[in-house]
Amino acid sequence: MLIGKKQDEPGPSIEMTPIIDMVFLLLIFFLVATTYQQSERELAIALPEAEAAGPISTMLREIIINVDSQGAIIVGGQTMTLEELRTLVADAVRVNPDQKVSVRGDKDIAYGTIARVLDVCKAAGAQQPFLDTVPLG
Numbered sequence: 489m490l491i492g493k494k495q496d497e498p499g500p501s502i503e504m505t506p507i508i509d510m511v512f513l514l515l516i517f518f519l520v521a522t523t524y525q526q527s528e529r530e531l532a533i534a535l536p537e538a539e540a541a542g543p544i545s546t547m548l549r550e551i552i553i554n555v556d557s558q559g560a561i562i563v564g565g566q567t568m569t570l571e572e573l574r575t576l577v578a579d580a581v582r583v584n585p586d587q588k589v590s591v592r593g594d595k596d597i598a599y600g601t602i603a604r605v606l607d608v609c610k611a612a613g614a615q616q617p618f619l620d621t622v623p624l625g
Contacts, residue, residue, distance in 0.1 A: 550588040551580055553609070557594040559601045570604060574612045581613035589617040 553573065554562040561568045563576060580587045589609045593602040602619070609617035 550590055551577065551614075553589065553591045553605060555591065555593040555597055555601055555605055557596045559597055561605060570608050573605065574608045577609050577612035577614055585613075585615075587614060589614040590620050591617055592620040 551563065556562060561570065561573055563573065568576065577587070577589060591602060591605050591609070593605070606617050606619065
């Protein structure tokens, strides 16, 4: 007589309910955290006046200088001349001597324009202005 397995015995299984619960909780956490950070900036607050007005955190951030294909120098969405750029970088270096500066030049612009921007940054006191590139690929 052949003795076989019972067909009713279930095999090993993994409970998916706790895993799904954790994924949803993490999703909700990240959605709430990012929304809270944005809404914190949009509060209607009447700030007091000061001589050296401006948020401290923006002064410590890296200055990103873009040079487009026409040779226009753009910082923070505003077009600047070389002299305005020199003043901006010098002011930032005065506040933070370790101020980081990145120059992002269009690949079609003459290198002389990029060299002038880097020279202005060095003359204004930036220790090592960085020239951004993208990896080959």
